[in-house]
Amino acid sequence: MKSVKKKLITLSLLTGGTVMTIHLLNKVIAASATIKNILNSDEEDYFKWRYGNVYYTKQGTGSPILLIHDLTPSSSAYEWTKLISQLSEFHTVYTLDLLGCGRSDKPSITYANYLYVQLITDFTKQVIKEPVDIVATGLSSSFAITACNLHSEYFKKIMLINPEDLAVLNHIPTKRSKFVKSLLDLPLIGTMLYYVITSKSNIDLQFTEKWLYNPFHLSDLDSAAYYEGAHRGKGNGKYLLSSIAGNYSYINITHSLKSINNSIFILGGSDEEGIQETIAMYTALNTSVESVLLSKSKHLPQLEVPNEVINQIKILF
Numbered sequence: 001m002k003s004v005k006k007k008l009i010t011l012s013l014l015t016g017g018t019v020m021t022i023h024l025l026n027k028v029i030a031a032s033a034t035i036k037n038i039l040n041s042d043e044e045d046y047f048k049w050r051y052g053n054v055y056y057t058k059q060g061t062g063s064p065i066l067l068i069h070d071l072t073p074s075s076s077a078y079e080w081t082k083l084i085s086q087l088s089e090f091h092t093v094y095t096l097d098l099l100g101c102g103r104s105d106k107p108s109i110t111y112a113n114y115l116y117v118q119l120i121t122d123f124t125k126q127v128i129k130e131p132v133d134i135v136a137t138g139l140s141s142s143f144a145i146t147a148c149n150l151h152s153e154y155f156k157k158i159m160l161i162n163p164e165d166l167a168v169l170n171h172i173p174t175k176r177s178k179f180v181k182s183l184l185d186l187p188l189i190g191t192m193l194y195y196v197i198t199s200k201s202n203i204d205l206q207f208t209e210k211w212l213y214n215p216f217h218l219s220d221l222d223s224a225a226y227y228e229g230a231h232r233g234k235g236n237g238k239y240l241l242s243s244i245a246g247n248y249s250y251i252n253i254t255h256s257l258k259s260i261n262n263s264i265f266i267l268g269g270s271d272e273e274g275i276q277e278t279i280a281m282y283t284a285l286n287t288s289v290e291s292v293l294l295s296k297s298k299h300l301p302q303l304e305v306p307n308e309v310i311n312q313i314k315i316l317f
Contacts, residue, residue, distance in 0.1 A: 038225045039076060039232065041103045047096070047127055049119060052105030056096040056127065060088025064128050065317060067095045068120065070138035070300075071249060073194075073237040074203055074230035076102025078222075079137065082306035087313065094128060098140070100243075102229045106236035108185075111243035113251035116143040117150065124154045133317050137161040138299065139244075142169055142253050145264075149256035157263040159316055161309075162272045162299050166254065166281045171247040181246030184238050194238035198230035213271045213298040222303060257285040264289045265316050267309065269297035 046053040057077060065087065069079040077095035087093045097104040099119060100111050109115075120143055124132055133156045136144040141163035148155040173181075184190045196202075203226050208215035230237050243249050266282060268275040270293045283289045292312060297305045 036224055036228060038221065038228050039078060039103050045103075047123055049099070049122060051109065051115065051119075052099050052107050054096055054099055054105070054119065054123070055103035056094060056123070057084070059084055059093050060091055062091040063317070064092045064094060064130060064132040065313070066120070066124065066128065066132045066134050067093065068134060068136040068140045068144060069095075069098065069101070071098060071101070071116070071140050071143075071240075071244070072138075073101070073198055073241045074206075074226040076225070076229040078102070078225045078229065079300065080302060081225075083302055083310055083313075086310050090314070091317070094123075094132070096123060097229075100237065100240035103232060106233035106239065108236065108239050110246075110248050111240050112248050113142060113146065116140070117147045120144065120147045121151050121154060131156050133157045133159075135159040135161065135313065136163075137302070139164045139249065142251055145253045145256050145260060146251060148262045149260045152261060155262060157265070157316055159265045159267055159313065160282075161267045161301065162269055162275060163266060163278060163282065164250075165274060165278050166252075166285075169250045170252050171250045173247045177246045181242040181248070184242035184245065190238055190242070191235040194235055194241060195231075197241065198227070198237070200227050203227050203230065210273075211299040212304050213269065213296050214304070217304050254285060257282060260286065263316075265312075266291040267301070267312055268293045269299055269301050269304075270295045271298045 041055055045055055045057065047056050055077070067077070067080045067083070069075045069077055076097045080095050084093050084095065098116060100106050131154055134144045134148070136158070138161070141160040144158050144160070148158060184193060200223070204218065204223055207218045207223065212218055264282075264286060266279050266289060268279060268291060275293065279291045283291070294301045294305055294308050297308070302309045
C-alpha cells in the first residue's frame with residue numbers, strides 16, 4: 001500500500017512538474033517573440049467591434065482602398081507595408097489586422113468565414129463610411145467576394161491576389177478536422193503545439209517554399225514581423241489556426257461569384273502553385289473576371305515585387 005502511495009505521489013509530482021515546465025516554456029516563447037515590438041500600435045488605432053478590438057490604419061487622401069491580408073495566424077497588415085506610402089499619394093488607404101491576427105484581439109472563438117464577412121462590412125459602414133475598393137489576398141479573397149455579393153452597395157472594384165482554390169473553399173468540418181481543432185484548443189498542449197507550428201524556422205520555411213519566388217528575398221524584418229504576429233496574444237492565435245485546420249474558415253463562393261456585379265481582377269504570382277487552374281475556375285463562373293500573372297513572384301508579390309503590384313492597382317483603381 002505504501003509502495004502504491006509513493007508511486008502515485010511521484011507520478012503526481014512528475015505530472016505537475018511537466019505541466020509547469022510547459023506553461024513556463026510557453027510564456028518564454030511568447031515574450032521572446034514579441035520583444036522587438038515591430039507591430040507596435042496605439043490605443044486610438046482600434047475599431048471597437050462587437051467581437052473584439054480590431055487594429056487598423058488610415059493614410060493618405062482620395063478614393064478609399066481597403067487592403068485585406070491573407071488569413072494565417074502569422075499574417076497582419078504588415079503584408080502591405082511596401083505599398084502603403086505610394087498608394088496613399090492617390091488614395092485613402094485602409095489596412096486592418098483581421099480578428100485573431102497581429103495586433104487585433106484574439107478571442108477564444110471559432111473563426112468562421114461569415115465572421116470576417118461581417119467584420120469587413122461593419123468596418124466599411126462604420127469607419128470608411130463610403131463605398132470602397134478592395135484588395136485581398138489568399139483565403140481572405142473569399143470574404144471580399146461574399147461581402148460584395150451580400151452588400152454590393154458598400155463595395156466597388158475587387159482585386160484578388162492569389163485567391164484560394166475553389167475546391168479548398170468547399171471543405172467542411174469532418175470528424176478528423178474537428179479532432180485537430182479540439183487538440184489545438186487545449187490549454188497547455190494546444191498552445192505548445194501552436195508554438196511548434198508557428199516557430200521561427202517554420203515561418204521561414206513558409207516564406208521560402210510557399211510565399212516567395214526567390215527565397216533570398218526574405219528579409220530579417222519580414223520574418224520577424226510574421227513571427228511576432230503569430231505570437232501576440234499569448235498563444236491565442238491558436239484559435240484561428242484551429243478554426244482553419246478544422247475547416248470552419250472556408251465557404252463555398254460559387255453562388256457569390258456567379259451573382260456578383262462588381263469588377264473582379266485576379267493578380268497571380270507566376271510561380272504560385274495551381275494559380276492558372278484557379279483563375280480558370282473563377283473565370284468559368286464569372287466571365288467578366290480579368291487576370292494578370294506577375295513574373296518571378298509567388299504567393300506574396302506585395303512583399304516580393306511591390307512596384308509591379310502598385311502598377312496593377314493603379315491601372316484597376
